[in-house]
Amino acid sequence: MKKIVLDEQVMTCQSGESLLDTLLHNGVDIAYSCRQGVCQSCMVRSLAGAPPAMSQRGLKDVRQQQNYLLACQCYPEHDMEIALNAQSAFFTEATVAAKAMLNAETVLLTIQCQKPLDFYAGQFVKLQRADGLTRSYSIANSRLHTTKLTFHVRRLPNGQFSEWAHDELQIGDTLKVSEPQGLCFYLPDRPTQNLLLIGTGSGLAPLAGIISEALQQGHSGELHLFHGSRTAAGLYWIDEMQDLERQHLNFHYTPCVSNGTAPAGFAAGRANEVAIQALPKLKDWRVYLCGHPDMVNQAKFQVFLKGASSTDIYADAFHVTPNLSPVIDKSS
């Protein structure tokens, strides 16, 4: 008999009983379907240590690393503490240490956390303002800095958080920072694998974190970064990326401009289209896609058709939180 803890609930798992059955017997509202470890509907996360290996079969490596498991395939070997969804608990407080403009619409925000954050390069956190307004932002630095985190905050029209971060947030102000989240991150387990990284706008943030982490870890495969925006003014860190290109022979950078003619040194076209043209064979490559949801979704299929395995495609679509403006009721 093993003890299973879920939030405030403590359950008992009989020997020979799957974790899914324990949860269902105890009235936990958990999705499930095939009970064979195929459909992955009943995925949960272990909060206290690695789950039985069998319960992680077929999951992406990044999910395994984060202790996700399939409840229907889990026969607990120890007491377990689990969560049904990714945790969003707030982890630490942070103080704004610096603000600098990256381009006209994007600010580089640097915060100093009270406690070091155990994250993987490419993950995001939720940042919370004192009144509770919360938004997700990708960490733009590598794990070299675990208390000093950087973010690329793009100003969105009527964006409540981004406008405040641009216009009102001051150095010395405090924010709350969540547990790191997301599955689009770098693992150093296959250092010779070629990496393709495609980002639009502030999608460069997680990619920059991944690139600097990979290079620090001595990644020896090729790294190809394509950063796109409508115009050259929408890009940033061009000089920095070109410097990095000079320092690392295996790093290649292509800034892409999709609107009108591209200035010298820029590729004309959407970043994903330029990338696919330049790299038509992606078998055994690992691909990271970050930024505009349409680009991310389209590029997923494109790189898959060029040979990348679906298990090697890591994506982070930047969905914009809908603005909760008052609804005008026309009937009244």
Add this chain to the structure above:
Amino acid sequence: MSDNKASLYERIGGEAAVNAAVELFYRKVLEDHRINRFFSNTNMDEQIAKQKAFFTMSFGGPNSYTGTDMRNAHAPLVKKGLDNSHFDAVMEHLGATLTELKVPGALIAEAAAIAESVRNDVLGK
């Protein structure tokens, strides 16, 4: 099962065979203009999981899908016009995928027969 010889699923190579087949198959489907509208424009990871379930079933492997599940799952596609011609195209790609993986013809025929057995459920007939 009363038959004590290895199941088709085991003979064809089990989960490893499914994994090898799924991505080849899904690429063929996505590039086929007759049917790709039924398979794209959606979450790719979910699609891959569905194709995996389809192959597991076609190989006679562990699955718990009933005829009703098949009907319910495909009903929205039937509304969008899914018919015999599309099912035929999928069968074509199933065969081509297994041929490409050098699965012996007799095993391909067995798998095709299992897949064929759900045709009416898939098409809501």
